Amino acid sequence: MSSATGAAGDDDEVIHDFAPLLLVYRSGRLERPIAMPHVPPGRDAATGVVSRDVTLSPHSFARLYLPPAAASGSGKRLPVVVYFHGGGFVIGSAGSAAYHRCLNDLAAACPAVAVSVDYRLAPEHPVPAAYEDSLAALRWALAAGDPWLAAHGDPARVFLAGDSAGGNICHHLAMHPDIRRGAGGLRGVVLIHPWFWGKEPIGGEPRSATKMQKGLWEFVCPGAVGGEDDPRMNPTAPGAPGLENLACGKVLVCVAEGDVLRWRGKLYAEAVARARGCSELGVELFESKGVGHVFYLLEPAAEKAKELLDRIAAFVRAE
Known part of the structure; x- marks a missing residue:
């Protein structure tokens, strides 16, 4: 505050x-x-995952997670999952208790070396600050800029994942020219309840939600062009860069039945599939029934949360 x-x-x-x-x-x-309250890194008793923080710049850090599988002695390299937290670009942190729990569970389930990225928040640091910090963190991760990544991570199996605003960040990074040019190791992207919007309602979007979505986006991104049809908020808007340019082999979009953002997530998955053509879909859509936005952070032990975690882990493990 x-x-x-x-x-x-x-x-x-x-x-x-x-x-x-x-x-x-x-x-x-x-x-x-x-x-959200912060918690320190360390060894998680429930999963055996070990975590530690790494300073990336004077204003950002990453929390790294190493699962027990890394210490098995097999020498097998693990996928790398780079995660971006949500919170409308105004709240949240890689050190938040809910995200710490989530990343411990995710690293163990895949198993994978996980990198949870902290970025500057608006309005103190308006967008594009969050994008800039996230891009720098991803470049660092792709370069295996840490001993855990160098020793245990597979540079050919890097995944981006994020929820809400973090899902928005994942899309932005996967479309970035620098990442597209060096995307050999970017295997896939997982967008969980991604924060996308647009001027015209689609599906069952209530018009009452438009004021909140538009207002928050234009507040955190005062330089937005076209309001909520800015391509960073609406990747399917007229004139937005083509989704065939996504720098990844496959895409998983997760939506929740009770989430006002679900129609945008479905539209995004459909648009990516169309852009890639019927013979090269590489796009999966997973809907959690009877739950709302980022429910798995609020109730990580719930059955629906376990189903979502299992689906993401299977997506990361699949060849």
Whole structure:
């Protein structure tokens, strides 16, 4: 949370209401109602996964996860999963308790060497800061810039994964020219409840949701061109770069039945499949029934969360 000095009474007036993610007061004070508590890295008793933090820059870090399979003595290299947290670009961290639990479980289930990326948040650091930090972290991971990655990671089996805003980041990175030019090891991308939107409602999107989605996007990305039809928010908008340019061999899009973003996720999967042609789909869509947005972070032990984890792990393991 950050604060600024304002005139008497200004602090009580909310000028931007993006609850429960962010409240912005006229004084400049920011309130993040569901700010996630941080936990330290270490050995996870439930999975045996070991984690540690690595500083990437003065304003970003990565939390690395090494599963017990890495210590088996087989010498077999493991896939590398680079994960980007969600939170509307305004909350969340690689050190958040919910993401720490998620990455321990994911690293063990695949098994894989996992890299959870921390990036700067808006509005203190508007988009594209999050994209820039994420790109730098991915370049570092692809270059095996850490002993764990160098010793145990397979540079030919690198996956991007992320939820909500993190899913948006995954798409942005997979479309980036620098990543496309050196995409030999980028095997696949997993978009979990990705935050995409657009000016015109699709499917069953309620028009009541448009104000929130549009307002938050334009707030975190004041340089957005075309509002919520900016290609970074709407990758299927007219004039957006062609999805055939995704720098990965395969794509898994995960949606939730009770999530207002589900129609955008389905549209994205369909658009990627069309762009790749019927003979080269490489696109999977997985829908979790009866649950909402990022439910697996809130209830990691629930059966639906285990089903989602198993599907992602199978996607990473498949040749």
